[in-house]
Amino acid sequence: DQQVKQNSPSLSVQEGRISILNCDYTNSMFDYFLWYKKYPAEGPTFLISISSIKDKNEDGRFTVFLNKSAKHLSLHIVPSQPGDSAVYFCAAIWSNDYKLSFGAGTTVTVRA
């Protein structure tokens, strides 16, 4: 039962351009959404989050947008840098049980 879906397994972008990662969810009970970044041989690290009462959250080069009616969120990275090359996981949580559900991930490659 895949409640969080990332339909693009990979994304290649030129350095300096925008990276847009997409995520869809099916469970309307989710009230908090997170993005994690993962380098090879390391655990996922928290990147940015958004509450369901907001539609946008910005932190430096990273912005997350939430469209509740469409059950869709996206992560924008502007400008993309070589160090951004990693796997990005979308995750969702229901504050009633704090159980994190993850998408399958999107591998981002930033080309010089």
Add this chain to the structure above:
Amino acid sequence: EAGVAQSPRYKIIEKRQSVAFWCNPISGHATLYWYQQILGQGPKLLIQFQNNGVVDDSQLPKDRFSAERLKGVDSTLKIQPAKLEDSAVYLCASSSQGMTEAFFGQGTRLTVV
């Protein structure tokens, strides 16, 4: 602040053998998670503890997997007997009570041959 510690980092075993993983969460974090990440997939929750009680173990294959969190701190995850399809990275994460952000350890990469 020390992060989530896991050991071992890597483990290779033969099928039908047993294996155990250890996790030490961030000090004071009440919630502890064990995830299984198969190559090319997202992390799948195996079990979630709140202090030393189990909150959710609905996706834990209980015929072969077991986990415990004694005294609400460290946790161990055991597989007995292992199958080839158990080859994966096992991630431990912890979070402070009421917090949505979970912090992950580096994981244990298990290869079953």
